[in-house]
Amino acid sequence: MSDDHPTGSEPDETALARIETEVAMLMRLGEATRRATGTAEHRVLDRAAYVILRHLAAAGPQNVSALAARLDLDGSTVTRQVSAMQRDGLIDRAPDPTDGRGTVISPTPAGLHRMAAVRAARTRLYGDILADWSPGDRDTLAEMLTRLNRALENRPRR
Amino acid sequence: MSDDHPTGSEPDETALARIETEVAMLMRLGEATRRATGTAEHRVLDRAAYVILRHLAAAGPQNVSALAARLDLDGSTVTRQVSAMQRDGLIDRAPDPTDGRGTVISPTPAGLHRMAAVRAARTRLYGDILADWSPGDRDTLAEMLTRLNRALENRPRR
DNA sequence: TAATTCGGTTGTATCATACAAACATGAGCG
DNA sequence: CGCTCATGTTTGTATGATACAACCGAATTA
Numbered sequence: 001m002s003d004d005h006p007t008g009s010e011p012d013e014t015a016l017a018r019i020e021t022e023v024a025m026l027m028r029l030g031e032a033t034r035r036a037t038g039t040a041e042h043r044v045l046d047r048a049a050y051v052i053l054r055h056l057a058a059a060g061p062q063n064v065s066a067l068a069a070r071l072d073l074d075g076s077t078v079t080r081q082v083s084a085m086q087r088d089g090l091i092d093r094a095p096d097p098t099d100g101r102g103t104v105i106s107p108t109p110a111g112l113h114r115m116a117a118v119r120a121a122r123t124r125l126y127g128d129i130l131a132d133w134s135p136g137d138r139d140t141l142a143e144m145l146t147r148l149n150r151a152l153e154n155r156p157r158r
Numbered sequence: 159m160s161d162d163h164p165t166g167s168e169p170d171e172t173a174l175a176r177i178e179t180e181v182a183m184l185m186r187l188g189e190a191t192r193r194a195t196g197t198a199e200h201r202v203l204d205r206a207a208y209v210i211l212r213h214l215a216a217a218g219p220q221n222v223s224a225l226a227a228r229l230d231l232d233g234s235t236v237t238r239q240v241s242a243m244q245r246d247g248l249i250d251r252a253p254d255p256t257d258g259r260g261t262v263i264s265p266t267p268a269g270l271h272r273m274a275a276v277r278a279a280r281t282r283l284y285g286d287i288l289a290d291w292s293p294g295d296r297d298t299l300a301e302m303l304t305r306l307n308r309a310l311e312n313r314p315r316r
Numbered sequence: 317t318a319a320t321t322c323g324g325t326t327g328t329a330t331c332a333t334a335c336a337a338a339c340a341t342g343a344g345c346g
Numbered sequence: 347c348g349c350t351c352a353t354g355t356t357t358g359t360a361t362g363a364t365a366c367a368a369c370c371g372a373a374t375t376a
Contacts, residue, residue: 022303
């Protein structure tokens with residue numbers, strides 16, 4: 001690659017282009033990795049189901065809209081996700097006592113357990129994948145990913 | 159792995175767990191970001207269509223199987239993707255002269271043009287999102303993402 | 317109280333993807 | 347050579363993830 005631009009050397013533009021490239025690739029490979037994390041017995045948690053559980057565990061029970069906003073998903077998508085998760089016993093829905101319209105979603109013990117299992121499996125997988133990385137490099141990667149996500153979360157919305 | 163565990167503070171395990179968390183989140187946010195890159199006129203390139211074009215541009219024309227292996231996709235998925243891309247004039251298919259079974263996929267000028275446009279738009283978007291990052295941090299992020307992807311590509315396959 | 321907004325659900329559509337089966341072609345072997 | 351097996355590709359079918367629009371009921375507000 002590295003099509004030389006006529007504007008002289010621009011290391012910054014190059015970094016952005018590389019970030020763009022690698023994020024796109026990570027989307028693909030990460031998807032494949034996710035699929036690879038499933039074992040026969042316990043169905044793989046959906047992309048969204050997993051992050052929903054993670055978020056409920058981290059930030060406490062909350063309603064559909066809050067989840068949708070946080071995960072940048074449409075409300076209808078979250079509704080369907082939590083419906084499926086309720087069917088599977090991963091979350092509970094209860095009417096919001098303070099607002100007759102809302103329903104509060106909370107993880108069930110089974111949901112938390114499943115989430116932890118998936119998380120452990122994936123963490124193990126990353127341990128294998130990054131087996132030959134130094135602790136310092138792992139820390140740097142974790143740090144950079146965290147900062148990237150925070151930046152993405154704060155991006156100006158449509 | 160090294161003899162991790164109860165050696166007091168274990169920054170390494172924490173780093174892996176954080177990486178796992180942030181990759182999962184990046185999958186979600188990156189998806190949203192991708193959708194946000196589309197303008198009304200030109201349809202957003204699919205997740206796969208974009209990486210297929212990128213790969214064809216970088217590694218030259220190749221057949222369905224090679225693309226599938228490289229992108230960790232099922233062959234049937236690639237077939238359908240390239241069918242759609244052919245319909246849209248983004249790629250050409252020609253019988254492989256050296257192997258009657260194969261078809262060689264190559265990007266069309268229109269496909270390359272579209273790819274470049276999407277790439278530019280996304281790079282610009284990342285420029286906005288990372289506006290307040292130092293060039294050094296951007297380089298570090300790019301570097302870490304690249305290394306992560308290389309590690310994912312080399313992961314032991316099923 | 318009527319109008320409006322807000323939270324949630326359902327209807328419908330699209331895309332992304334996989335697995336299995338079918339099919340054609342190439343390769344190796346008796 | 348002709349059979350068998352592997353390989354490249356496609357098609358059939360299923361599932362999942364997701365959005366947008368339309369809708370309903372409750373809350374808020376003018």
